[in-house]
Amino acid sequence: xxxxxxxxxxxxxxxxxxxxxxxxxxxxxxxxxxxxxxxxxxxxxxxxxxxxxxxxxxxxxxxxxxxxxxxxxxxxxxxxxxxxxxxxxxxxxxxxxxxxxxxxxxxxxxxxxxxxxxxxxxxxxxxxxxxxxxxxxxxxxxxxxxxxxxxxxxxxxxxxxxxxxxxxxxxxxxxxxxxxxxxxxxxxxxxxxxxxxxxxxxxxxxxxxxxxxxxxxxxxxxxxxxxxxxxxxxxxxxxxxxxxxxxxxxxxxxxxxxxxxxxxxxxxxxxxxxxxxxxxxxxxxxxxxxxxxxxxxxxxxxxxxxxxxxxxxxxxxxxxxxxxxxxxxxxxxxx
Amino acid sequence: xxxxxxxxxxxxxxxxxxxxxxxxxxxxxxxxxxxxxxxxxxxxxxxxxxxxxxxxxxxxxxxxxxxxxxxxxxxxxxxxxxxxxxxxxxxxxxxxxxxxxxxxxxxxxxxxxxxxxxxxxxxxxxxxxxxxxxxxxxxxxxxxxxxxxxxxxxxxxxxxxxxxxxxxxxxxxxxxxxxxxxxxxxxxxxxxxxxxxxxxxxxxxxxxxxxxxxxxxxxxxxxxxxxxxxxxxxxxxxxxxxxxxxxxxxxxxxxxxxxxxxxxxxxxxxxxxxxxxxxxxxxxxxxxxxxxxxxxxxxxxxxxxxxxxxxxxxxx
Numbered sequence: 001x002x003x004x005x006x007x008x009x010x011x012x013x014x015x016x017x018x019x020x021x022x023x024x025x026x027x028x029x030x031x032x033x034x035x036x037x038x039x040x041x042x043x044x045x046x047x048x049x050x051x052x053x054x055x056x057x058x059x060x061x062x063x064x065x066x067x068x069x070x071x072x073x074x075x076x077x078x079x080x081x082x083x084x085x086x087x088x089x090x091x092x093x094x095x096x097x098x099x100x101x102x103x104x105x106x107x108x109x110x111x112x113x114x115x116x117x118x119x120x121x122x123x124x125x126x127x128x129x130x131x132x133x134x135x136x137x138x139x140x141x142x143x144x145x146x147x148x149x150x151x152x153x154x155x156x157x158x159x160x161x162x163x164x165x166x167x168x169x170x171x172x173x174x175x176x177x178x179x180x181x182x183x184x185x186x187x188x189x190x191x192x193x194x195x196x197x198x199x200x201x202x203x204x205x206x207x208x209x210x211x212x213x214x215x216x217x218x219x220x221x222x223x224x225x226x227x228x229x230x231x232x233x234x235x236x237x238x239x240x241x242x243x244x245x246x247x248x249x250x251x252x253x254x255x256x257x258x259x260x261x262x263x264x265x266x267x268x269x270x271x272x273x274x275x276x277x278x279x280x281x282x283x284x285x286x287x288x289x290x291x292x293x294x295x296x297x298x299x300x301x302x303x304x305x306x307x308x309x310x311x312x313x314x315x316x317x318x319x320x321x322x323x324x325x326x327x328x329x330x331x332x333x334x335x
Numbered sequence: 336x337x338x339x340x341x342x343x344x345x346x347x348x349x350x351x352x353x354x355x356x357x358x359x360x361x362x363x364x365x366x367x368x369x370x371x372x373x374x375x376x377x378x379x380x381x382x383x384x385x386x387x388x389x390x391x392x393x394x395x396x397x398x399x400x401x402x403x404x405x406x407x408x409x410x411x412x413x414x415x416x417x418x419x420x421x422x423x424x425x426x427x428x429x430x431x432x433x434x435x436x437x438x439x440x441x442x443x444x445x446x447x448x449x450x451x452x453x454x455x456x457x458x459x460x461x462x463x464x465x466x467x468x469x470x471x472x473x474x475x476x477x478x479x480x481x482x483x484x485x486x487x488x489x490x491x492x493x494x495x496x497x498x499x500x501x502x503x504x505x506x507x508x509x510x511x512x513x514x515x516x517x518x519x520x521x522x523x524x525x526x527x528x529x530x531x532x533x534x535x536x537x538x539x540x541x542x543x544x545x546x547x548x549x550x551x552x553x554x555x556x557x558x559x560x561x562x563x564x565x566x567x568x569x570x571x572x573x574x575x576x577x578x579x580x581x582x583x584x585x586x587x588x589x590x591x592x593x594x595x596x597x598x599x600x601x602x603x604x605x606x607x608x609x610x611x612x613x614x615x616x617x618x619x620x621x622x623x624x625x626x627x628x629x630x631x632x633x634x635x636x637x638x639x640x641x642x643x644x645x646x647x648x649x650x651x
Contacts, residue, residue: 093553094555106545106546109547112565120554
């Protein structure tokens with residue numbers, strides 16, 4: 001097989017024109033992006049910009065009452081995630097794509113031993129497709145190996161513990177072990193270290209990165225911690241108001257932001273520029289509630305550069321959805 | 336785990352002690368002298384005095400209480416003031432009847448509530464869930480004795496499918512026993528089932544929103560499987576609490592329903608002895624009901640630990 005498609009591998013995740021609404025509120029608007037094989041892509045933005053909803057849409061786990069249109073395709077999955085049946089998605093989740101959630105304290109079932117919770121991920125997909133059937137002893141060995149890989153001490157004994165007997169960092173390691181158990185093509189992380197102690201954050205982050213590297217998995221990494229994106233990701237998508245407002249390689253977007261929102265985000269995270277007595281840089285105003293974003297450029301109500309022109313939806317700056325911005329008055333001069 | 340058990344047992348013993356004092360105190364405070372009641376208004380003071388001495392009513396209260404409690408501990412409940420019969424065998428006999436009612440009603444309630452409540456929770460946004468919810472509200476609003484009368488009117492009087500009342504011990508005629516059991520059990524169980532359904536619904540609704548259910552879904556479990564494997568055990572804790580309360584309610588409810596269906600259970604016995612002013616008999620029955628309620632609560636406390644590992648102390 002030396003077709004053109006095999007030479008240029010198709011992406012692991014391909015999102016096209018994804019929109020999500022609940023009731024009359026449009027929460028995600030026409031998202032288009034891809035994550036390549038083994039690629040690590042950051043998704044950044046303030047709370048309320050639609051990052052988490054995007055991650056749930058990728059797994060087809062949108063909350064009840066949410067309506068999605070557009071297309072979400074995963075490598076190795078024959079059907080579209082949008083509109084897929086529960087049964088079809090169940091064989092995909094935890095297998096082709098899996099997720100690490102933000103809150104380790106509540107992500108695990110308090111009444112089940114952690115080893116059993118890791119084993120369940122393996123057992124649920126055992127016998128499906130190319131996966132071997134379940135062999136209790138083999139599964140137990142794999143669980144212990146997984147817990148060992150995520151750096152948990154005495155994994156064989158720890159597998160018999162209940163979640164409340166572990167610290168937050170340890171629980172998040174278990175969640176990571178669950179997510180990586182079936183070597184997914186894509187790992188979605190929704191602020192996986194935000195709820196952890198600062199001292200633990202770097203360690204958990206490191207084991208996530210080593211985990212996906214060892215499996216050559218791709219990663220969609222959601223965070224509002226820009227330095228983390230800079231160290232972990234190759235490309236970055238900037239979201240605001242349910243839209244992707246800028247996308248490109250991390251090095252480029254972080255050093256020469258074009259969208260005024262990206263510029264504001266970077267300014268607000270710039271700790272080197274912070275000095276005693278000098279107020280911290282912030283983006284004026286707050287993220288409006290869902291449904292209250294302005295027409296045209298969603299950021300214009302908080303943007304110092306906004307003009308009458310911004311009342312019309314700003315066009316994407318290039319033909320490549322993975323590299324460009326949607327701003328009429330970009331930073332670093334007009335285009 | 337052991338510490339928890341010891342602590343709960345201590346609480347059980349303490350509550351039993353306190354409630355025995357309360358029950359005894361109430362009976363002392365009630366107006367009317369049992370000896371006078373037993374002999375009638377025309378009896379001479381001398382005869383009443385003799386009977387008081389025979390009953391031990393002339394002794395100090397503390398002594399009376401001590402002898403009653405030590406009797407309870409040996410399950411020697413004394414003799415009736417009125418009929419002079421041994422109380423313990425009578426209560427035991429009637430208790431068997433009431434237990435059939437209460438246990439069967441509880442099972443009916445559970446069999447209705449768990450699937451219905453879950454269905455209502457899973458479909459709470461759809462019309463079918465709303466309809467079930469409204470139906471259960473109606474059930475909650477109907478008292479057990481009214482349900483009993485309605486059931487008798489429809490199934491015994493109009494349709495003639497089942498006997499309207501009566502009781503046959505199961506070892507005498509099992510078929511008749513079951514036929515007579517259906518209506519009283521339903522009138523107790525349906526109402527309790529409706530109440531329990533509400534609690535199952537809200538408990539499952541809460542659990543459905545938990546992060547670990549989402550984790551289970553993200554692992555590849557379908558919505559029902561996620562709820563089954565991860566939700567039910569967690570949803571069970573509040574439901575078990577309500578179940579214990581309901582068991583107590585059922586014991587009390589049985590008093591009324593036994594009247595409606597003319598069933599010779601503990602409830603009928605209690606009401607009979609109240610109208611006989613047979614104080615020691617009433618005192619024993621009330622104490623037995625209190626013991627039953629406290630025991631149920633104790634068992635529930637133990638059950639919590641079985642359900643939720645977080646409550647097991649000293650586990651590491």
